[in-house]
Amino acid sequence: MNIKKSIFRIISVDDGRNIKSQIFDIFISLLILLSVLAIVLESFDHLTARYGKQFRYFEVFAVVIFTIEYVLRFWTSDLLYPDSRNKVDSSVKYFFSLSGLIDLLATLPFYLSLVAPITGDFRFLRTGRLLRSLRLLRILKLSKYSKSLGLLGEIITEKKSDLLAAFMFTFVLTIMAASLMYSVEHEVQPDKFPNIIETCWWAVITLTTIGYGEVTPKTGLGKIIGGLVSVLCVGLVALPTAILSAGMIEKLHRTRSSENTLIEGNKNLELDSLRQDMSNKIEAIDEKLNELIKKIES
Secondary structure, three states: OOHHHHHHHHHOOOOOOOHHHHHHHHHHHHHHHHHHHHHHHHOOHHHHHHHHHHHHHHHHHHHHHHHHHHHHHHHOHHHHOOOOOOHHHHHHHHHHOHHHHHHHHHHHHHHHHHHHHHHOOOHHHOOOHHHHHHHHHHHHHHHHOOHHHHHHHHHHHHOHHHHHHHHHHHHHHHHHHHHHHHHHHOOOOOOOOOOHHHHHHHHHHHHOOOOOOOOOOOOHHHHHHHHHHHHHHHHHHHHHHHHHHHHHHHHHHHHHHHHHHHHHHHHHHHHHHHHHHHHHHHHHHHHHHHHHHHHHHO
16 A cells, blocks of 8 residues: 555544544544634633743644645545546545635634735734634534534535525525614614614524614514514524434434345345355255265165
8 A cells, every 4th residue: 555545544534444544533633622722712811921932832833733634635635536537626626625625724814814914915804813713713624523513514515405595584584674674763763773784783683582682673663573573583593403403313314224224234145145054054965965875775
């Protein structure tokens, strides 16, 4: 086995048979968790003032490891996508895959934070606060090493059309509710409902049943609209949860059916093997009996 295939087996998700792959998965998972913990601890000013240098060293170490992993996955992408026409095609497939985008997001904020002060670009990121927060996206890398997160990702992929329909319906309802409330409440409360975009804030907190209370209707018609929206949102908020729950049940049912089919297939193979053994033994006994009869006759 050449070096490329060996590295591919190591960086691929462990199948329970490769000890090196198991060690790599555990190492990367721990590094992700420690990296996220370090990012959270950096938000405490007194800890940053005291251990800022250590946080920086650890961040550089983590980014170097993630970058090496990212490069190795590009290098072995032709083994991950064996049906690709060439190396470029397999690299492009990996780059635009969910796994590739997550790997990119795990390191990109760090490199942007290095480039932004030099070029003066990325004005909205110039303070560095958003970039530091974006580093938390690397926790998504755990989805490759966690069966539960992987299962959830598969369900979301399978139900993406249903989820998209639910989110689109929510978006449309939000715009409609905001438009109606703006039409009714704007003249009475121009500071709270100045335009439809600002009114969307009221619609969102109402649809999600949060209801902070800082923006409330005062007119009778506005209160009726608010009540209707609140009633509608009870089932609307639960819709994505119901879709994911149904997907989970379907996935588990298919998994169990596959396992049962595999078990039945194994049983049939065992029975066939047992029948063949019995047939061979019977033939052997029959031959010996024939030989014995011939000896007696002679």
